[in-house]
Structure formats: C-alpha cells, structure tokens
Amino acid sequence: MSAVVALSSLLDARQVWRGRAAPLLEGEQPTGWPLLDAALPSRGWPQASLSEILMPADGVGELRLVLPVLARLTQGDRPVVLVAPPYAPCAMGWRQQGVNLRRVEIVDASEKEVLWAAEQCLRSGSCAAVLAWPYQADDRSLRRLQVAADTGRALAFVFRDRKHLANASPASLRLELDGAPRTAIRVCKCRGGNVPAQAIPFEHVQGFPRGGRNAVATTYVVHQHVHGAADSGPRGNHIRKKSDA
Numbered sequence: 001m002s003a004v005v006a007l008s009s010l011l012d013a014r015q016v017w018r019g020r021a022a023p024l025l026e027g028e029q030p031t032g033w034p035l036l037d038a039a040l041p042s043r044g045w046p047q048a049s050l051s052e053i054l055m056p057a058d059g060v061g062e063l064r065l066v067l068p069v070l071a072r073l074t075q076g077d078r079p080v081v082l083v084a085p086p087y088a089p090c091a092m093g094w095r096q097q098g099v100n101l102r103r104v105e106i107v108d109a110s111e112k113e114v115l116w117a118a119e120q121c122l123r124s125g126s127c128a129a130v131l132a133w134p135y136q137a138d139d140r141s142l143r144r145l146q147v148a149a150d151t152g153r154a155l156a157f158v159f160r161d162r163k164h165l166a167n168a169s170p171a172s173l174r175l176e177l178d179g180a181p182r183t184a185i186r187v188c189k190c191r192g193g194n195v196p197a198q199a200i201p202f203e204h205v206q207g208f209p210r211g212g213r214n215a216v217a218t219t220y221v222v223h224q225h226v227h228g229a230a231d232s233g234p235r236g237n238h239i240r241k242k243s244d245a
Helices: 005-014 032-038 062-073 092-095 113-126 139-152 162-166 213-219
Strands: 048-056 078-082 104-107 129-132 155-161 173-178 184-190
Touching: 032 104, 032 184, 048 062, 048 104, 048 139, 048 162, 062 129, 062 155, 062 173, 078 113, 104 213, 113 139, 155 162, 162 173
Parallel strands: 048 155, 048 173, 078 104, 078 129, 129 155
Antiparallel strands: 173 184
C-alpha cells in the first residue's frame, strides 16, 4: 500500500508543479471610461486579444464605447481597420473625438469574407486595431480571430447581435450594451477576473449625447445611401447599410 505523504513536503521538495497564470498587463489599453476600466482585470481592453461587443441594435453606443481607444491608437503609426461596418463612419463626429482619419481604413467585404478579411488584417501585424461586423460567426472563426490578434499584437473588436450571448465565445472580453431603460454596460466575460455583479452606467459623459438617433449621428452616417457625400468617411471610402437578408 502506498504511503501517505504530506503535500507540504512535496511542495517544499519542488516535486509538484504549481501552475501560475501569466500576470495581466494593466493599463496598456485603457478604455477611456473610468467605471469600465475599474471593473476590468486589466484595467482596460485586453491587450492583443478579441473583445466581443453584443447589442440589441445598431447605434446604442457601441462606437462611443471604442472611440477613446481609437483616438489614441490613430495617433500612432499603425492604422485602425474597419471591416464591413453597417454604416459609414461620421467623419465630423470621429474627428471631434480625436480620431485621426488618416489612420483609419475601411474594408468593404462581403458577408462571406468579413471574418477572413479581419483575420488577415490582424495577422499582418500592421494594424493597431481591427473592428468587424460579421453577421454570423461560430466558435471556430472567433477563436481564429483571437489567435490572429495575439499574433499581430493588435486589438480586435467584433460587434454582434446580443442574441448570440447564449453561445460560448473564446473572446477574452464580452460586453453587452443594454439600451433600456438607460444605457448600461454588462460585463459577461472577462478573462483573468470575476464578472462584476452590477451593470456599469454608460450615460451622458465626455461630451457624448445619450443613446438614440443623436448618438448614432455622432458615430455613423445614418443615411442608407451615402455615395457622393462630401465627407462621409476617410479617404473617400463609402459603405452602404447592410441588407438584413
């Protein structure tokens, strides 16, 4: 019969490997929203990782949420890439929030190519951040984006309908935006820490209006047909609203 050995003696003899999670790097990518930063284990967006933002509809504050980090990243050398946004970005609104549009590129990808295009941009190592709006994305495709973000050392953001919240996700961070009765952020998953029990208020701060059409107008050009607009996006790129089909 095997002898009973005290665990402490095995640990002292270094005969048991004690795994330790890699320390989180804090403060490298603050979100720009103090209450949200305080609730996240890395005190900001997870570095070189995928963040998934789920929402009930377009224009509830999803771009307000990321504009502070985009404003900071576009002051560097690497561009920010938008893959298949549902509307054209509102150039005036983005400039007012400090975004350098010379560092913003738009990829007008078809639905079948959204995830592929986002992955290639992330893997290239030439992008500071990649934002994508896939209509459908399974666990495997999201995992590929997570790996690609780590490979290219970039921030990855995926905007999806909150109906996908019930599905598991490999994203390092999952946030749900709730627009009723007041706009709030719910942290659904945050790697390296516990999910906050309470929603985080996301109201009238930093000069942004509350939710609704005015909030949409500061971040999107809300016309379905924007070709020929004088200043609807960086470098003359225009994106039409996606079909619901």
